[in-house]
Amino acid sequence: MPAHIIFQCPACQSRQMAIPEPESAAVRCQQCTWRRDEGGQDFRDGNVCRCRICGCEDLWRQKDFPPALGLAMVATAATLSCIAWAWYQPITAIVILMVAALVDMLLYTVMGDMLVCYRCAARHRRSAMDEQHPHFDLEVSERYHQQAIQQNRGTGK
Ligand SMILES: [Zn+2]
Numbered sequence: 001m002p003a004h005i006i007f008q009c010p011a012c013q014s015r016q017m018a019i020p021e022p023e024s025a026a027v028r029c030q031q032c033t034w035r036r037d038e039g040g041q042d043f044r045d046g047n048v049c050r051c052r053i054c055g056c057e058d059l060w061r062q063k064d065f066p067p068a069l070g071l072a073m074v075a076t077a078a079t080l081s082c083i084a085w086a087w088y089q090p091i092t093a094i095v096i097l098m099v100a101a102l103v104d105m106l107l108y109t110v111m112g113d114m115l116v117c118y119r120c121a122a123r124h125r126r127s128a129m130d131e132q133h134p135h136f137d138l139e140v141s142e143r144y145h146q147q148a149i150q151q152n153r154g155t156g157k
């Protein structure tokens, strides 16, 4: 899967996925005429530094790994491990847990990171990013939340 962006179209509000080719090419909506062609400034040293949808410079880095999957795996391993215990197989029980932890760790490493926009929540998956890119910050998130509320008040919504 190449780099792609999952976003809500700012014009028609529909859920979209864009796969710009090359990565810095224009992002467009398939439902309406919305497009944004500022790829030249959205990248710094080949890494995404701005939201490709709204141009916001605050993006947070998140593991591209569905938490539900991790949870399901842990739950399954725990159940199997309990069954092994019940059958007086303590070694098997421990091995099950260890294998589950290992698979979890491997998946976590392999899945890579994605960048999420604080303002419009667009997700930039498989994009090139700075190794040092900051993780989620509640304070920044709160700032954007407040801004959105004020903007809604301004437009009388
Ligand atoms: Zn649209």
Ligand SMILES: [Zn+2]
Residues within 6 Å of the ligand: 051, 052, 053, 054, 055, 056, 117, 118, 119, 120, 121, 122
């Ligand atoms: Zn954005």
